[in-house]
Amino acid sequence: MKRANGFRIILYLLFGLLLSWSTVAKATAQSGAATAPDKRQSTRLITVGQLVTHDDAKVTMVRLVTGDGQPVAGATIQLSGSEVPTEEVVTGVNGEAHWQFPSHFPHGQHIVKLLFAGTENLQPAIAVLKIDLRPGTAGALAKTGNTRYQLPAIPTMAPVTSAQQTQYAALRTAHHLVPAATQPIRGPTQAAATVVDQSWVNVVQSWTLTYIIPLRHTMPPALPLLLGICLLAIAVAPAGYFVRQRLLQRRKTQLAIPAEPRVWQLPLTLWYGIRFLSVSFAISIAIVLFVRPAVGLTLFWRILIPLLPLLFFVAPGLWRNICPMAALNQTPRLFHFTRAWNAPRWFQRNGYLIAITLFVLLVASRKVIFNENGPALAILILCALASALVMGFLFKGKSGWCSSICPLLPVQRIYGQTPFVTVGHAHCEPCLGCTKNCYDLSPHHAYLADLYDEEPNFARFREAFVGFFPGFVLAFYLVPNPPAIAPWQVYGLLLGSGALTMGLLLFALTVAKALNAAQSSNKVTVLFGATALNLYYWFNAPTLGSWFGGQVADEFAWALRTLVFGLTLFWIYRTYRKEAHFREFHLTPVTQHGTIRIDPLPGRAGEPGGHQTTQPTTKPRLTIAPEGTCLTVDKNRTLLELCEAHNLPIEAGCRMGLCGADPVCVLDGMENLSRISEEERKTLERLGLAPNTRMACMARVRGDVKVALTPERPDIYRSSVITGFRYDKAVQRVVIVGNGIAGVTAADHIRRRHPHCEIHLIGRERYHLYNRMGITRLIYGRSAMQGLMLLPEQWYEDFNITCWLNTQVQQVDAKAQTVTLG
Numbered sequence: 001m002k003r004a005n006g007f008r009i010i011l012y013l014l015f016g017l018l019l020s021w022s023t024v025a026k027a028t029a030q031s032g033a034a035t036a037p038d039k040r041q042s043t044r045l046i047t048v049g050q051l052v053t054h055d056d057a058k059v060t061m062v063r064l065v066t067g068d069g070q071p072v073a074g075a076t077i078q079l080s081g082s083e084v085p086t087e088e089v090v091t092g093v094n095g096e097a098h099w100q101f102p103s104h105f106p107h108g109q110h111i112v113k114l115l116f117a118g119t120e121n122l123q124p125a126i127a128v129l130k131i132d133l134r135p136g137t138a139g140a141l142a143k144t145g146n147t148r149y150q151l152p153a154i155p156t157m158a159p160v161t162s163a164q165q166t167q168y169a170a171l172r173t174a175h176h177l178v179p180a181a182t183q184p185i186r187g188p189t190q191a192a193a194t195v196v197d198q199s200w201v202n203v204v205q206s207w208t209l210t211y212i213i214p215l216r217h218t219m220p221p222a223l224p225l226l227l228g229i230c231l232l233a234i235a236v237a238p239a240g241y242f243v244r245q246r247l248l249q250r251r252k253t254q255l256a257i258p259a260e261p262r263v264w265q266l267p268l269t270l271w272y273g274i275r276f277l278s279v280s281f282a283i284s285i286a287i288v289l290f291v292r293p294a295v296g297l298t299l300f301w302r303i304l305i306p307l308l309p310l311l312f313f314v315a316p317g318l319w320r321n322i323c324p325m326a327a328l329n330q331t332p333r334l335f336h337f338t339r340a341w342n343a344p345r346w347f348q349r350n351g352y353l354i355a356i357t358l359f360v361l362l363v364a365s366r367k368v369i370f371n372e373n374g375p376a377l378a379i380l381i382l383c384a385l386a387s388a389l390v391m392g393f394l395f396k397g398k399s400g401w402c403s404s405i406c407p408l409l410p411v412q413r414i415y416g417q418t419p420f421v422t423v424g425h426a427h428c429e430p431c432l433g434c435t436k437n438c439y440d441l442s443p444h445h446a447y448l449a450d451l452y453d454e455e456p457n458f459a460r461f462r463e464a465f466v467g468f469f470p471g472f473v474l475a476f477y478l479v480p481n482p483p484a485i486a487p488w489q490v491y492g493l494l495l496g497s498g499a500l501t502m503g504l505l506l507f508a509l510t511v512a513k514a515l516n517a518a519q520s521s522n523k524v525t526v527l528f529g530a531t532a533l534n535l536y537y538w539f540n541a542p543t544l545g546s547w548f549g550g551q552v553a554d555e556f557a558w559a560l561r562t563l564v565f566g567l568t569l570f571w572i573y574r575t576y577r578k579e580a581h582f583r584e585f586h587l588t589p590v591t592q593h594g595t596i597r598i599d600p601l602p603g604r605a606g607e608p609g610g611h612q613t614t615q616p617t618t619k620p621r622l623t624i625a626p627e628g629t630c631l632t633v634d635k636n637r638t639l640l641e642l643c644e645a646h647n648l649p650i651e652a653g654c655r656m657g658l659c660g661a662d663p664v665c666v667l668d669g670m671e672n673l674s675r676i677s678e679e680e681r682k683t684l685e686r687l688g689l690a691p692n693t694r695m696a697c698m699a700r701v702r703g704d705v706k707v708a709l710t711p712e713r714p715d716i717y718r719s720s721v722i723t724g725f726r727y728d729k730a731v732q733r734v735v736i737v738g739n740g741i742a743g744v745t746a747a748d749h750i751r752r753r754h755p756h757c758e759i760h761l762i763g764r765e766r767y768h769l770y771n772r773m774g775i776t777r778l779i780y781g782r783s784a785m786q787g788l789m790l791l792p793e794q795w796y797e798d799f800n801i802t803c804w805l806n807t808q809v810q811q812v813d814a815k816a817q818t819v820t821l822g
Contacts, residue, residue, distance in 0.1 A: 079112055
């Protein structure tokens with residue numbers, strides 16, 4: 001363990017050095033050259049347009065002049081664009097350069113980037129021209145020759161501002177060009193004359209951006225160095241954090257307190273405020289997309305969307321708390337007007353496939369319509385918000401949208417399976433147990449639970465999408481937008497590229513299984529997920545860096561790429577490491593460990609098969625006492641799943657071993673159940689039941705087992721007192737407000753550490769802690785609240801806990817240490 005910890009610290013340090021190398025090295029190399037001012041003469045590119053015939057389709061595209069307006073002859077200007085073939089033209093005596101339209105040149109809008117690379121005496125310059133090429137009707141032309149129509153001049157001689165330098169970085173990428181200003185120009189009218197036999201080509205200059213390329217010496221040399229030092233600090237910080245956590249873990253071990261990952265929490269009222277702002281912001285974006293489409297598209301596609309995957313990767317719980325769709329989805333429950341239906345079985349099985357389909361179609365449609373159509377994107381945002389609200393009104397919890405068919409869910413599950421920062425979930429209070437393998441309940445293990453789930457679709461859909469994703473991301477940035485190719489070709493190329501990488505994943509899984517039959521698919525899928533993330537930020541890093549402008553844009557792009565790559569390596573290591581822990585606690589036979597004894601009770605030793613290890617030859621047998629019902633079941637399924645499949649009377653809860661709703665008594669075959677996890681062990685300790693108790697949702701059947709669906713109650717409930725804990729004897733009374741699962745757990749842990757103080761548990765409910773997820777039993781059942789109680793009244797008596805039921809707290813005075821009851 002010490003070697004592993006040392007290796008982790010070394011890995012952090014190496015990662016920090018790697019992260020800052022590119023930035024610091026470039027800053028050092030360029031610092032000498034940057035000090036010398038550039039004495040070359042400045043240049044400008046001025047774009048003009050004219051009306052010509054198809055036979056003589058030469059257009060004065062650009063004019064190159066010096067800073068004082070003198071034309072530059074014999075200069076080479078490169079023309080390029082996503083839909084225009086790259087070509088070089090040479091300026092004439094008057095500084096003008098012409099370009100010949102190819103005969104097969106398609107009609108429509110075309111973006112042309114004009115670049116003068118500069119010479120020994122002239123500085124470089126760049127300009128962007130958007131051409132709307134449309135065929136005209138047979139027009140009139142004077143016999144004296146073509147009439148040239150000069151388009152209105154655009155002020156390109158103005159000095160280059162810092163804002164223009166910021167826009168220049170966007171021109172270098174030429175992936176998602178969004179104009180800073182739009183100047184529509186109507187085509188010139190033609191005078192009547194002799195009709196000729198040619199079709200017209202109308203060249204319209206819609207908007208033009210002309211900039212002088214920023215010089216390297218305009219940027220302070222110390223800025224890249226400072227940026228590299230900051231990145232190095234960010235990279236090395238986790239090493240210090242790990243050392244701190246290790247020291248705290250040693251201290252906790254001395255106090256016999258189990259070490260747990262830190263969960264960040266915020267007050268619920270603060271979450272409410274953040275969600276209100278989140279929904280308001282989403283609606284505001286939609287309004288801006290209607291009123292000012294250019295601004296809205298820039299904000300949405302160039303800022304918000306590039307940042308979301310990184311948030312999914314580092315702190316997915318934060319997004320799931322502030323997502324506007326999730327906030328609206330939980331609004332009906334918050335204000336008590338939801339129908340709270342259970343999701344149908346087909347919906348639960350195929351919800352992930354629906355989410356994948358929506359994601360692929362919407363992302364592919366971005367290239368066709370949503371990239372440039374602000375109102376269409378606004379309608380899409382409003383429809384997504386409305387859908388989340390409606391599904392929250394119909395179905396309980398998050399089963400209708402967030403954890404089933406949300407288009408962002410597949411990406412969240414891939415990137416967020418091993419979060420760097422765990423943020424406590426504040427939506428589901430209390431948990432309704434609405435979703436199988438709920439991510440909000442267990443963010444570190446939910447994705448692995450899906451891959452190991454006995455339901456075939458759970459693993460197949462996730463494996464297929466993570467294989468599909470890298471090719472889909474790569475094709476999205478390499479396939480040109482319409483009208484360069486037809487929309488159906490865009491969809492076909494994106495789907496075909498994704499299918500190709502999905503085939504590679506299936507081949508890799510086949511090879512891995514052939515080499516090692518016990519090899520899990522997660523070892524392969526995590527590599528494909530990491531590849532998709534790095535591909536995404538390889539193309540989006542310049543987009544984010546363009547907002548800094550100048551040389552900082554390049555430095556930021558490479559720093560971000562390096563940061564994502566380094567974090568991905570550590571993410572892969574953590575994902576591999578946690579899988580071993582998951583397999584140990586969830587997929588291996590049970591052994592004696594911890595503070596819970598798992599042997600059958602002595603009174604059961606005389607029964608047939610008692611204390612004998614069962615070696616199943618085919619399928620395990622599950623015997624239900626006292627009826628004696630014997631069932632042949634599938635291996636590796638939980639007791640809860642088997643009981644539900646055979647319509648046995650058992651109450652389901654969170655399905656993660658936390659709520660304590662489904663304890664069962666294991667009469668025989670305890671060794672043929674999966675190992676007790678840390679969460680289940682804590683729940684069993686809190687319930688204080690007999691030693692042969694297991695949670696049905698966590699115990700997976702490996703062999704023959706005999707159980708009773710009613711757990712055995714001990715004569716006296718005993719808490720696992722933590723020996724050696726130095727408690728404050730001056731504390732004589734502890735008051736806990738709230739008698740739910742949190743309050744009862746707090747009372748239990750206080751009693752373990754302080755055996756003599758008074759504990760008062762105050763709650764507004766008229767009943768003790770009960771299973772809220774089984775509240776529907778009151779509608780059709782006959783036992784009223786009896787079967788819903790998670791803890792009997794004797795538990796409170798044995799632990800000397802005084803319960804104040806149906807009591808309202810009016811005021812809490814922390815200084816005076818008093819609580820006023822109503």
